Every structure is written in structure tokens, then in C-alpha cells.
Amino acid sequence: EVQLVESGGDLVEPGGxxxxxxxxxxxxxxxxxxxxxxQAPGKGLEWVGLIKNKxxxxxxxxxxxxxxxxxxxxxxxxxxVFLQMNSLKTEDTALYYCVTDYxxxxxxxxxxxxxxxxx
Amino acid sequence: xxxxxxxxxxxxxPGQSVTISCTGTSSDVGANNYVSWYQQHPGQAPKxxxxxxxxxxxxxxDRFSGSKSGNTASLTITGLQxxxxxxxxxxxxxxxxxxYVFGTGTKVTVL
Numbered sequence: 001e002v003q004l005v006e007s008g009g010d011l012v013e014p015g016g017x018x019x020x021x022x023x024x025x026x027x028x029x030x031x032x033x034x035x036x037x038x039q040a041p042g043k044g045l046e047w048v049g050l051i052k053n054k055x056x057x058x059x060x061x062x063x064x065x066x067x068x069x070x071x072x073x074x075x076x077x078x079x080x081v082f083l084q085m086n087s088l089k090t091e092d093t094a095l096y097y098c099v100t101d102y103x104x105x106x107x108x109x110x111x112x113x114x115x116x117x118x119x
Numbered sequence: 120x121x122x123x124x125x126x127x128x129x130x131x132x133p134g135q136s137v138t139i140s141c142t143g144t145s146s147d148v149g150a151n152n153y154v155s156w157y158q159q160h161p162g163q164a165p166k167x168x169x170x171x172x173x174x175x176x177x178x179x180x181d182r183f184s185g186s187k188s189g190n191t192a193s194l195t196i197t198g199l200q201x202x203x204x205x206x207x208x209x210x211x212x213x214x215x216x217x218x219y220v221f222g223t224g225t226k227v228t229v230l
Binding site: 045047061064104106107109110111 | 122153155170171176208210212219222223
């Protein structure tokens, strides 16, 4: 069974940093492209970014609101993808989902990890 | 890049049909066939219902169908059932600065 388990969400002050993780199982993680998608409380879904597999260059792409502040990385030996968030703003408060990519659509979703940015 | 435009809510009686529109631009919805639709029940993670405009993943009832015309994609649910009551989001690959853009979301209510 394909499973994604996010962790690391926390309460952080504005301007702070946080790294959240997503542990994958049940599929060939090194071959997968992985997304992060977020959902602010009571709001809609927002694409955050993507990391391709090493075979496709391990390239990363980011949404405009987070570019330059967030970094996605992966450790294929641990079947884990990371989202490093710096210079956090109150508007980054959201549930952060890790999602597998399947030919340009988001296939399997984790349950999410909550990031709260507040003083 | 702005979110794709969806109606805020639609409602219909059980057994009837609803269609949700998703309007983008020639840079996203109109540029390719990578439009997908996601169903989200309260407190749950989203689930893909349609991908590549009109393809259904295994396990998704054939009551769900997708289509596209120009810059507007649509999701149609026929034979509405109580369990279809949820939020629905479209998403398009854009290939530009922001690779993917979601719709604003539509709440489907089964009366």
C-alpha cells in the first residue's frame, strides 16, 4: 500500500525556520516526483513546489509566494522528502501535504502536518 | 499566477446531475490536457477523481466525468449520491513560472 506520512509541523514565530518531512513507503520512491501542497485554515489548496527524481535531474520548482524562502530536498536512501521553510510569514500557516506525482497530476496524498506561524 | 475560477457552491437533489466549471487561461487550462479534479471531504486529504481532463483512476465511479473546452474545464457528477457531498478542486499544469495552479474550490451540497 502506498503511504505518505508527514511530520515536523510546529508553532513558529514570524521570521523563523522549520523543516517538515514526509516518509514514503509502498512504491519506488527514488523514481517518484514529489509535490508539497498546502491548505490554510478554511481555505483552498495551494501548490507549493515539486522535486523531480534524480534521473530527471532532481530539479525543484516553487510557487511564487514561497520561491527563495522554501527549499525541497530528498533522501532516496531514506525514502523521505523534506520541505525547509525559512523567513516564515503568518500567511504560511497551513496544513502541508506531501503528494506523489503521476504524469502531471497529484496522485497519492498524505494526511498532512500543521505549520502555524504566530507570535 | 491567479487561481483558476470555480463557482463557490452548487447544490442538487440526489439522483440529479451537477457540473462544476473551472476557468483558466491559455497559459494553463487552455495550454495542455493536464487538468485534474480532487474531492475533499471535511477533515480528510484530497483524493484524485479525474486526471488528464477526462481519465478516471481505478475505483472512481463512472458517475464522475471530465471535459474541457478552450480555457474552461468541467467536472460532471451524474446520479448524485449523499457521499458526493464534498469540496471539489480543479488543478492545471501550466508549465510556466508556477508549474501548477489549483482552482478556488466548489462546495457540492446534496439536498
